[in-house]
Amino acid sequence: MALFESAIGGVAVSVFDQAIKAGKYAAKEIRGAYSKTQHDQRVIAASKAYIENYLKWQCQIKIMPGLMKEPLDLEKIYTTVKLLDDESRRTFLGLEELEGEYRVRGKRGFGSGQAERLGGMEVANSKQFLMVLGGPGIGKSTFLRKIGLETLKKEGQIQRECIPVFLELKKFREEQIDIKQKIIQEFDKYRFPSAEALVDASLEQGKLLILFDGLDEVPSQTLNYAIEQIEDFVDRYDNNSFVASCRIAAYRSSFRRFTDVTIAEFDNGQIEQFIDRWFGSAEDEALGTAKKYRELLSQDNHEATKELAQTPLLLTFLCLVYDREQTLPSKRSTLYERALNIILHEWSAQKRIKRDPIYEGFHSELEKLLLAKIAYDSFKQDQLFFSKDYVTERITDFLSDTLDAPKYLNADEVLEAIEVQQGILVERATDAYSFSHLTLQEYLAALHVVETQMERELITEHLVDESWREVFLLVSGLMSNRSIQLFTAIDQQARAFIAPYPKLQKFVNWAAVNRVGASELSQRAAMLAIASAVSIGDTKAGGNIDGIPIHYLSKLDRARAIATDIVRASDPGDNTLSIISSANAVPIVRAIVDDIGIGDSISDHSAVGHFNNIHIDVRNAACSEHHLLNTHSLTMISAELSKHISIFPGRDAPFYALDEWVQQLKNIWIVALCLDQESVHFSYEEAEALQKYFYANELLIQCKEAAIRVSRSEWEALERRLLTMDDGAAE
Structure with a gap:
């Protein structure tokens, strides 16, 4: 026994020791010419080799x-x-129940939900x-x-x-x-x-x-x-x-x-454990590689990529990519294409699995186009789960309409081959199918859009539907050199949202011209974000901002948030975001006063303490060179805010006094921005149109980041027109 353990380092071999002593195996006729000691030594050597080779x-x-x-x-x-x-x-859940369960869960991935693990x-x-x-x-x-x-x-x-x-x-x-x-x-x-x-x-x-x-x-x-x-x-x-x-x-x-x-598919804890083990070398531990990768994968913009990590095979692929590049590619279309190919082809090939005879006439590119058609059709119908009949009907239609598809192919056999050999389509419940990963369904839907040149239809029907956001980003990557056509079409549709509203056109034009210095995209977005925040005082908001409850959600508040995202995406200086942050105090204060008005328990200290320092960012900005507002305006806002906060009437004051105090706060910003009350008072329809306009522009910028190649001159020409009333017709 000691010989085994010293040779193999702690691996238990008592079972081999028992085999040596086992009845028939220890009998003299088995040993032949060997003595018992020689026989035992031969078994020990063979056992050692067996264990070493298992390892x-x-x-x-x-x-x-x-x-x-x-x-x-x-x-x-x-x-x-x-x-x-x-x-x-x-599970015997129906399609509607599966859809409902997935929507309620609110997370990417079609995993096991609340099932016990x-x-x-x-x-x-x-x-x-x-x-x-x-x-x-x-x-x-x-x-x-x-x-x-x-x-x-x-x-x-x-x-x-x-x-x-x-x-x-x-x-x-x-x-x-x-x-x-x-x-x-x-x-x-x-x-x-x-x-x-x-x-x-x-x-x-x-x-x-x-x-x-x-x-x-x-x-x-x-x-x-x-x-x-x-x-x-x-x-x-x-x-x-x-x-x-x-x-x-x-x-x-x-x-x-x-x-x-x-x-079960990996949950977040298992994904983190895998990453920690993968990057567990002394060098990686010193560099904090695992921690950096976990944090990167947890960012909102990598949510779709992280869904792939629920499958160990694809998580291995993602770790290999990160190990080589120390980041995740911004061009996700290329990343997902490789992930899809791993599932469709490389994995079975590596395991030397004999492919179904059906694939002798059903080549891989044809299969990918079929899956893309199924992915797009179901996505368009807002169906993530579909019946077997739904799938086989589409397979039949696709094969009958494809010139080079073998005539002998049977839809049921094709579905079974895809399901068994590749697992890209999965039976989630009796007669209820879905794609293995939502991310791959989105990629395939995008592939169908590009292959069939349906970009215009995509924009017309789904531009402001956030469930299609990832599809847009992937389409941009798949269009390669043609992506500028997508950007231009998105810009045109964005303008169409505000075309019926003269006040919104005037609002956008104000942001494009009412500044000191050059008219950069980030500056235009910042002006619109600030003005939108100020205007929320007239539109009851909702949600939760910095722990302050707000009871009514407005389209305008969403518009303000998206405009701020455009600023971040445009890589501005810290001062710009500081001023936006100060302006965002207006809807927060509006919410506090509304809560006091309906009797919510908010103390003077809590109310004033929340925005007591909101002028600091503006004051700091006034002390540095900045081209968003002139220095005089910044200094004026800082002084006026400080003075105004000092005269907060207190929660026991009559509601009209509190309301008037908020209105005066709003007026400080209106004067500094060279606006008037009417120009920032929007109807619900105008606020909704403005939100769509901002969302389309923000998505356009993200699509640019997802594109494989964009002409510098073409992008700069388009960027000059974004968030302006210049539609480029004169160019």
């Missing part, structure tokens, strides 16, 4: 050879697996017969390898004295499958004396843990026979332990004695 071949992970230079140690990157029981997997190793330790299900790249094979490793450890999580035997079922190609002979071959490789006798003895004692990996990878012509052989073998040697894995879409009938569980 070498089953515990070294190289998922994407094209990107990974060296394999990684399973122990270093393994992330805790969580499982869903069979009841959680077999079970610890993977705890389940594996407690179940003698276990079937592990999951989609492609979810970590089934890795989980089985880890179970085997924990079995070998001296104090592992699998508290069962067994020898793990890892069998890749894709190698079960023979017409006559002999599982016992496959196991014997595994031991024979490492020169166990009389491997057959060892296997017989171990099976009789219940000392084997057989890991059947990849039931879905068994060639289709031998699948039914392989299932029969596995079940018969389990029945014959049922004092041993068995774990099998299978892609969930290929699992048509339950193994009789097995407990079915499904690997």
Whole structure:
């Protein structure tokens, strides 16, 4: 025993020690001419080789050879697996219920929602017969390898004295499958004396843990026979332990004695654990690489990318990208295209899975266009979940209308091949399908828009629908050199929103001309953001700003927020944002006074304390060079704000006095901005149009960032017109 442990470093081998002493295997006729000591030494050497090779071949992970230079140690990157029981997997919710549940959850991803998650190793330790299900790249094979490793450890999580035997079922190609002979071959490789006798003895004692990996990878012509052989073998040697894995879409009938569980997609905690382990080297720890990556992935603009990280295969891809570039690409269309190709092609190719014969005539580009059509149609109908009939009808229509599509293809067979081999379409409940990731559905929908040149229709119908935002960004990336056409069309539609409202046109024109210095986009946006904030005093707002409750949400408040986002996207100086922040105090103070008026408990100290220093940002800005407002205006605002705050009437004052105080605060800004009361008093319809106008312009700027290439001269010409009444007709 000491020899094993000193040679292999703490790996438990008591089970091999027991095999040496096992009845038949220890018999003299098995030893032959060897003495008992010589026989034991041969078994020890073979056992050592068996364990070392398990660690070498089953515990070294190289998922994407094209990107990974060296394999990684399973122990270093393994992330805790969580499982869903069979009841959680077999849901009978209807399409409307699934849609409703997803919308209520309010998070990207079609995962398991509130279903209870079970610890993977705890389940594996407690179940003698276990079937592990999951989609492609979810970590089934890795989980089985880890179970085997924990079995070998001296104090592992699998508290069962067994020898793990890892069998890749894709190698079960023979017409006559002999599982016992496959196991014997595994031991024979490492020169166990009389491997057959060892296997017989171990099976009789219940000392084997057989890991059947990849039931879905068994060639289709031998699948039914392989299932029969596995079940018969389990029945014959049922004092041993068995774990099998299978892609969930290929699992048509339950193994009789097995407990079915499904690997859950990664949650935030698992994603963070994986990243911490991936970037766990001393150098990365010193640089804080994992922390930087986690923070980057958690930013709102990477929400769609983070959804991909729920699948370990794609999280590995994302870690490789970050490891190489130390950032995430702003051109997400390229990133998502590679992620889609990994799912559609590279993963199956790497695992050497024989593709369905259906793909002999149904080439990959044709398949991608089909998926793009399904993605766009369902997205347009605001359906994230759809029936099998819905999918097969679209497959049939697509194939019948495609000149080079093979005539023999059957829609049901195509759907099954896509579902089983790639998992890009997933059956979430009985007869209810969705794409594996919302992010990939958005990418495919964008691909359909570009391939069919439907950019104009996209803008006309969906420009201000925020659920289409990611699609717009991806379309921009996919259009390559043509993206300026998208930007111009968005600009035209944005102008159409305010065209019926002369007051809004005057408002926009005011921001374009009423400043000192050059008319930069960020300055125009800042002026509009400040004026919008001031005008909110006339429009009851809602939500929660800095902990101050506000009870009515206005379109104008949303417009003000979007205009501020445009300023940030235009990379202004700190002074600009400081002045906007001070102007934002107007709606906050309006809310405080409204709350006092309806009897909410807000103290004088709380009210005044919240905005007591709002003039400081303006005062600081007045002390530095700035081209948004002239220095005289800034100085005047700072002095007037300081004076006005000092005469706050207090919460016990009559409401009319409080209301008048707020109006005077608003007037300070109106005078400084060279406006009048009427010019910042908007109707609901005008406020709604202004919000749409700002949103379209902000989206346009983000689309520019997502584009692969934009001509500098063309962009500068367009940028000069944004947030102005100049439509470029004279150019």
